[in-house]
Amino acid sequence: MKKVIIISLILAFTLSNCADKSQAPAAAPAPVLPTMAITTASTTTDAEYPAAIQGTVDIEIRPQVSGNLDKVLVDEGAYVTKGQTLFKINERPFREQLNTALASLHAAEAAYINAQLEVDKLTPLVQNKVVSDYQLKTAKASQKIAAANIEQAKATVASAKINLGYTNITAPVNGYIGRLPKKQGSLVSATDVDPLTTLSDVHEVFAYFSLGETDFIKFKSQYAGKSIGDKIKNLPPVTLLLADNSAYPQTGKIDMVDGQFDKTTGAITVRATFPNPYRTLRSGNTGKIRLGLEHDDAILVPQSATIEMQDKVFVFAVNKQNKVTKTPITVVGKSGTNYLIKDGVKTGDQIVLTGIDKLQEGQLIQPEKPTTKIAQVINKN
Incomplete structure (x- = not known):
């Protein structure tokens, strides 16, 4: 009797396992994802550098004799003309x-x-x-x-x-008056630490920015000309990005490169001049100078095909077996919506364009060519 019971239990367990296996779901098919082959192209990348803006003339207005400030004839922020009286000392x-x-x-x-x-x-x-x-x-x-x-x-x-x-203090140039720390009746002197005010001529403004030694070498090699002066003449216009990242409507021209590198920072100062017809820019503004650098035979990868992890940028490369590998890449610039790549991928490599956020290392996919819309975006940039 015991033998019969044991045999029955074994048969029941075996039948249960067979039923579970027959009911197990089939493996999910490999996802179909658009891919692209890496190619090279000529492109222009934008490099941005912090800039400090100054008027073409920024003057401290100081008394040259000591005495009581009898009259203050201007207000802060006022526009004055050359020769106009600003202050009267007794x-x-x-x-x-x-x-x-x-x-x-x-x-x-x-x-x-x-x-x-x-x-x-x-x-x-x-x-x-x-x-x-x-x-x-x-x-x-x-x-x-x-x-x-x-x-x-x-x-x-x-x-x-x-x-x-x-005793009659006048404006040496046209411009805008700054703050007025001294008020009527104050005792003023030529040895005062603070000036009576500042005066800025901003019909044009200078945007000063710095290039590191490596950037300066690239900068020099991009443009024709033997001397720096010749290269400056061949430079294209530059763009000024304001503090809110909006582009200033007037383009500027680089017209000065400093004579030597700063020993402390290892950078050299460059100046771009921008017209300021509506006086919207003032001394003390900050922004960024955007420089366009040309690249021949550059490797471009759409930003949408990359993923950032721990300050590194990766793409998913597809091998001959259609398995993906998360590959780190070195980004050296940006052109539109594309990254300019230095290392990590080479011409002919296949990478996944979209859907990479759900991919895992070694996963099998079904590659497909990018849609017309995606291909147009890549070719455009």
């Missing part, structure tokens, strides 16, 4: 200095007349040998001293006039 002390200097000049002129009269009186007396020649020589010496005193007095008058003129 001129009364300087006017009195001028009056004193004029009085000294008149006294010196009178002394000269008196010395001349003495010479005129003694000359005939010496000729007639009434008085000695020594007295005439002494009179002539006194006359020269009087003449020198006149010149000294004239210089003092001129200096007093200059100082009086410094």
Whole structure:
């Protein structure tokens, strides 16, 4: 009886396993995914460099004489023209200095007349040998001293006039007024740490940015010309990206490369000039300069075909057995929606274009050529 029961249990277990296997789902088919073959093409990549913007003229307005600030004739942010009066320093002390200097000049002129009269009186007396020649020589010496005193007095008058003129502070160029830290009634001096204000001429602006040594070598090799000056003439216009990443509507021109590298940063300063007809840019603005660099026989990969993990960029390469391998690539630039690749893939390699977020290492796929829309995007970029 026990043997019958055991045999029945074995038969039941065997039948159960067979039923489970017959009911097991079939393996999922390999996903059909678009792929592309890596090719080379000529393209232009954009490189962006942080830039600091300055007006073509940025001037600190400082007093050149000490005194009380009598009048402030402009407001912060105002546009002023060359020669316009900005500040008035109390001129009364300087006017009195001028009056004193004029009085000294008149006294010196009178002394000269008196010395001349003495010479005129003694000359005939010496000729007639009434008085000695020594007295005439002494009179002539006194006359020269009087003449020198006149010149000294004239210089003092001129200096007093200059100082009086410094009480009227004018704009040296057209531009916009900055902050006004000193208010009416403040005591100002030429030795003050802070200027009265700043004045910026921004009808054009300079955008300064820096190139590292490697970038500078590439920069020089891209354009025709033996000297830096010749290469600058052949440079295309550059774009200024503002702080919100919007492109400034006016293109600029690189017109200066510094004469030497900064020993601290290992970079060289480059300047681009941008027209600013509507004065929308001001000194102190920041942004980025976008430079276009041309590349021949470049390997391009759509950004959509890449995945980033731990600061590395990968693509899924497809081998001859249609299995995928996650392959790291080295990105050296960007052209439109494509990455410019230095290492990782080569011409002829197949990579997966879309659906890579669900792929796993070694997974089997069914490759298909990219759709017309995808192919057009790749070819366009």
